[in-house]
Amino acid sequence: MKIIRQIGIIFTVCWLSLVIEKLLPFTFPASVIGMILLFLCLFTGVLKIEHIQEKADFLLGNMAFFFVPAGVSIMNYFDVLKHSIVQLVFVCIISTIITFAVTAWSVKLTLRLMKSRKPENLQSGGGEK
Amino acid sequence: MRELCSSPYFGIALSVLAFGIGVKLNEKLKTPVCNPLVIAIVLIVGVLLIFKIPYEDYNAGGKIINMFLAPATACLAVAIYTKIQILKQYWLPILVGCTAGSLASMGSVYGLCRLFGLDKSLTVSLLPKSVTTPIAVSISEPAGGVVPITVAAVIGTGILGGIFAPLLIKLFKVSDPVAAGLAIGASSHAVGTSKAIEIGEVEGAMSGLAIGICGIVTVIVSIFLV
Numbered sequence: 001m002k003i004i005r006q007i008g009i010i011f012t013v014c015w016l017s018l019v020i021e022k023l024l025p026f027t028f029p030a031s032v033i034g035m036i037l038l039f040l041c042l043f044t045g046v047l048k049i050e051h052i053q054e055k056a057d058f059l060l061g062n063m064a065f066f067f068v069p070a071g072v073s074i075m076n077y078f079d080v081l082k083h084s085i086v087q088l089v090f091v092c093i094i095s096t097i098i099t100f101a102v103t104a105w106s107v108k109l110t111l112r113l114m115k116s117r118k119p120e121n122l123q124s125g126g127g128e129k
Numbered sequence: 130m131r132e133l134c135s136s137p138y139f140g141i142a143l144s145v146l147a148f149g150i151g152v153k154l155n156e157k158l159k160t161p162v163c164n165p166l167v168i169a170i171v172l173i174v175g176v177l178l179i180f181k182i183p184y185e186d187y188n189a190g191g192k193i194i195n196m197f198l199a200p201a202t203a204c205l206a207v208a209i210y211t212k213i214q215i216l217k218q219y220w221l222p223i224l225v226g227c228t229a230g231s232l233a234s235m236g237s238v239y240g241l242c243r244l245f246g247l248d249k250s251l252t253v254s255l256l257p258k259s260v261t262t263p264i265a266v267s268i269s270e271p272a273g274g275v276v277p278i279t280v281a282a283v284i285g286t287g288i289l290g291g292i293f294a295p296l297l298i299k300l301f302k303v304s305d306p307v308a309a310g311l312a313i314g315a316s317s318h319a320v321g322t323s324k325a326i327e328i329g330e331v332e333g334a335m336s337g338l339a340i341g342i343c344g345i346v347t348v349i350v351s352i353f354l355v
Contacts, residue, residue: 010200010203010204011200013200013203014199014200014203017199017203026352027271027352028348028352029264029267029268029271029348030199030267031198031199031202031203031263031264031267032202032264032267032344032345032348034199034200034202034203034206035202035203035204035205035206035341035344035345036206036345037203037206038203038204038206038207039206039209039210042206042207042210043210043213049207049210049211052204052207053207055204056204056207059197059200059201059204060201060204060205060207060208062201063201063261063319064148064164064165064166064319065144065145065148065166065169065194066194066195066197066198066201067166067198067262067280067284068144068147068148068166068169068170068173068191068194069140069144069187069188069190069191069192069194069195070191070195070198070262070266070276070277070280071166071167071169071170071277071280071281071284072170072173072174072177072184072187072188072191073184073188073191073276073277073280074170074174074277074278074280074281075174075177075178075184076184076277077275077277077278080251080275080278081278081281084245084247084251087242087245087246087247088247088251088255088278088281088282089285090241090245091238091241091242091245091247091255091282092255092258092282092285092286092289093289094237094241095233095234095237095238095241095258095259095286096259096286096289096290096293096316096317097293097297097316098233098234098237099230099233099234099237099259099312099315099316100290100294100297100301100312100313100315100316100317101233101297101301101312102229102230102232102233103226103227103229103230103233103308103311103312103315103316103339104226104301104303104308104309104311104312105301105308106225106226106229106230107222107223107225107226107305107307107308107311107312108303108305108308110221110222110225110226111222111305111307111308114221114222
């Protein structure tokens with residue numbers, strides 16, 4: 001019964017997020033609405049982590065498996081891929097490096113600014129490392 | 130025989146078997162190139178092509194597995210919630226890093242696609258490639274992207290990140306574990322995160338947080354873009 005209740009809770013959140021998706025005046029993916037909704041439920045204490053722990057662990061731990069069918073459908077698009085595979089690979093490689101560098105540098109800069117603004121935070125920040 | 134393969138049980142059983150083989154191979158070889166998902170996809174496509182089983186037959190079961198994607202995405206909230214302490218402590222660098230990273234990812238993909246002369250549907254398919262697959266698909270699909278290409282780009286990006294993360298950390302001299310973790314998560318989502326966890330605890334936690342936060346940022350940015 002415990003697992004069934006957890007499935008019930010999570011599927012209810014997903015269904016509610018579909019309702020919200022329909023009501024919103026712009027396109028916002030229901031799965032992300034579900035994520036925000038679930039976070040708010042946990043944050044406000046409406047749901048306790050124990051209420052959904054096992055089911056959430058199951059879904060998060062097997063995330064990659066749920067993509068198998070979506071990945072297999074690539075066999076319907078071999079023609080598109082054949083024409084542009086080289087470009088696609090280059091776009092992926094270059095933009096991954098750019099994203100990594102920009103994120104790392106902006107975080108470094110923010111941390112440095114935080115430390116120079118609030119010297120008392122230095123201790124706690126330094127302790128984390 | 131045709132009826133037997135079009136039963137949903139066939140697609141589900143084949144998927145579980147292929148993924149199981151992928152996980153086993155990945156444990157044996159321990160390299161990000163042997164991603165269980167990639168192995169499973171290659172095996173299933175191979176089986177379908179060799180035995181001339183139509184994709185639609187396989188997808189009778191595939192649809193049922195697909196149904197779990199939205200709940201799995203929602204559960205990323207649990208992953209964020211369990212790290213609420215670090216989120217509170219580092220909210221500013223996390224927010225700045227994820228926003229800058231998401232913008233850099235989408236901006237560079239857009240620029241490169243224009244440069245290589247890729248058409249609009251391919252550009253939209255690649256645009257959300259740095260975020261985790263369910264979110265990437267939910268951005269690319271309504272905008273007219275080709276879902277399997279998005280999935281392939283997301284997995285490919287993740288694998289690249291997993292392989293090159295240690296090298297990139299050295300190359301860009303990222304000594305701070307917070308910066309390194311967020312950079313891995315922002316550039317290569319969940320596949321990169323499994324590497325970040327190996328590098329260190331702070332890196333792993335930060336990378337995990339970046340998956341969800343970058344997802345939300347990318348969704349918000351794409352509302353204005355597409």
